[in-house]
Amino acid sequence: MKLEKTAADFFAGIGLVTMGLIKQGWQVEYALDYSNEKQKMYEENFGVGHYCCKDIKQIRGIDIPRVTLAHASFPCTNISVAGSRSGLNSGESSTFWEFIRIINEMGEVASVGKPPIILIENVEGFLTSGSGEDLIIALKALNNLGYTVDILLIDAAYFVPQSRVRLFIIGNLFGLSQNRNELDVFISKLIYTRPQKIKDFIVAHPEIKWSLSNLPDLPKRIINLADIVDETEEWWTKERTEYLFNQMFARHQEQIRLMMNNEYFSYGTVFRRMRVRNGIKQSTAELRIDGIAGCLRTPKGGSARQILVRFGKGRFDARLINARESAHLMGAPEYLIPEHISFNNILFGFGDAVCVPVIEWIAQYYLNLLFEQLNSTITSEELAA
Template sequence: MVYTRKDKYPKTFAEFFAGIGLMRMGLERAGWQIAFANDIDPMKERLYSAHFQDDFPHFTLGDIHQIEEERIPTTTLATASFPCTDLSLAGKREGLSGKQSSAFWGFIRVLEDLGDRRPPIVLLENVTGFLTSHKGKDFEEALKALNSLGYRVDSFIIDAVRFVPQSRVRLFIVGQLESLMPEKLPAVSDDQLSLFYEGELRPKKLTDFILSHQDINWEIRALPKLPRNERLLPTIVDETPEDANEWWSQERVDYLINQTSEKHLRVIEALKNKSHYSYLTAFRRVRKGRSMAEIRSDGIAGCLRTPKGGSARQILLKVGLGKVKVRFVSPTECARLMGADDFNVTGSATEALFGFGDAVCVPVITWIADNYLTPLLNEINESLIAKKKELAAARQLADEFSKNQIAVESLESFISQNIEEISSFDNSNLKANFTELILLYNHRVHAVEIDKSLMIELPSNLTKEKNS
């Protein structure tokens, strides 16, 4: 049995693995309202609270495995951006059994414990490595876990570069309670599915998984094309004074440039001779045992990561007018790269970078809410209203039938008790006499003050006879 309300489901959500709250920012921009947030990291909780400054404390600090069901309010949507450490291609790929990513099962446990209060919609987010972790077994297991709780599932992939000047490819899963949806659409052929699925949102690797796992209870929805982003790297860069301490020493700059490939070195030299500044980004990576600086010069930043090591911090190069100036990407620039331009950045730079490196891109979430979650909620509410109308009509019909049946049975009983009198009616006087009988019956019902619904209305043909 699934929890339902008397009216309709509101646009409320519970945010698990909330981090610094960028999932919340994205949903609130689409008109959704926070009801609950949870994360295990006290540093992220401080950043979250410093930005939102809620009158009502939505944030519950603690391990998701330990949260009691009674502390979680009833909501329409639950979101989960669970840790990607064990799913990432850059990690050890321990999968959903790994120390960090196994937190997914804490989310499943919460949904299970909520029982009849289970949210109609869930939204999960993670790296695309989730799709291939343990040759797809982890992804399959996660989807089937949602199926077992009554959710049909859908999945798609979005690169944040469609919204901000950052390449950040993420996998999303949407689950919707089957019990609240209209009857499932008829099955279609694999060829039809392939034409429907493949595209930017569901590339071939995801389509192949869907087509090869038809035992999963899917509910694939058509989505509009992603927007075209015109915003490039210069639009998010801070105005940093030339003599600011953030800029690296020339010695450090030369060391970085010496770590670049010949191809990237030629790009830097060409831009250096321009009469204006250009902005590039770089990450340090180890290639064949050697530390290399990989430069990106297309006006797009690389994917922000948590600064767990020096190589994880993204580097900004300001090149032109005969100069090459270098510094790390700042926390406020990270906020803009995540579409959270107005985020109130507090704490140390390292704390802020940890917060943004683990977060979701705000406009991506808003787009999903506008084009998927809200339309889905509207369908659920429309279905709920239709079901309630059908139920009300059925109840009214049952009530009317019950009353009419009682009246008929009462009249039958009355006639049977007066059968001798009725048998004396002749055909010529039958209508008038039967009218008199019904009037007598109604008079007796009225006299003893029993349910007036038992009284029988004179048929129209008898009424005409009576009035003529």
């Protein structure tokens, strides 16, 4: 009996990982999250019946169907550089250990079994939280469950006009742990998915059971911020826009004045952050005009709401990035947004999701090939063992 391309999506949110996997032929049999609003958005797009709206602490391994792939995007709150940095064993980020517990419990149920492939996603800060010890501990926990591991660092800006760097861990049960010479071959190759900081981490930790795979170069992005702007959305009033302008550094104000003289519109984004401006620490609007947006975030705090700005033809306009533009920035322009969901909940949904084409790329060039390799060598009896 061959493996099937089935998956369980833990911390599934609004389903952007599910969407990326589906595009590469995977069928998501089980999705888990604790938000009723996210469940509504998910089921609007992917149907009902397989989304479990519960706290992961209430879930046991026997509750999960037999799947080939388990994905987890556990909360980044305590490992992100924008968060508390209190570590993997504290707060919401400690739910990583609930995921590990469930995988272990799945292995104890003969009719379920541990999924042969694991995919974990989180922020780049995972690489350095706890002075790097958090990631070491997490990878060793996967090793202890029988998984050899690989790590990738991918910026969504290769696919969409949004700067969004994320760390991915890929584990599999049947990969052979590579020796030092084999690892040296992989880490000597300059590939974008393993920049120098990733190579350095791998080299520094030969005690971890690694199983690295060759990957192609990441694609070259073909769209910019201007391509995803919703021109039907209303811009702010003149007074509100002027207030934003007056919150900027003088150098950014000068850039805007120059670009207002163009005979065409160009676009940028703004985040408000606390900065020292004019000798005083105050809310400051920081301008970005490189054709990509900053990282979408959940709407917590004053810096979370990203602002779209337009300049040219003698004008300077501003407004919040809307729901449809957020979907485009996450590589999900076809995503159906229910009318009864509040704008805040929509921003929450997209702000803590995973960029669809990044998942699709990983599925195409890594997970699918791994699936085929495992399917050619593993019997169902071996999987159940």
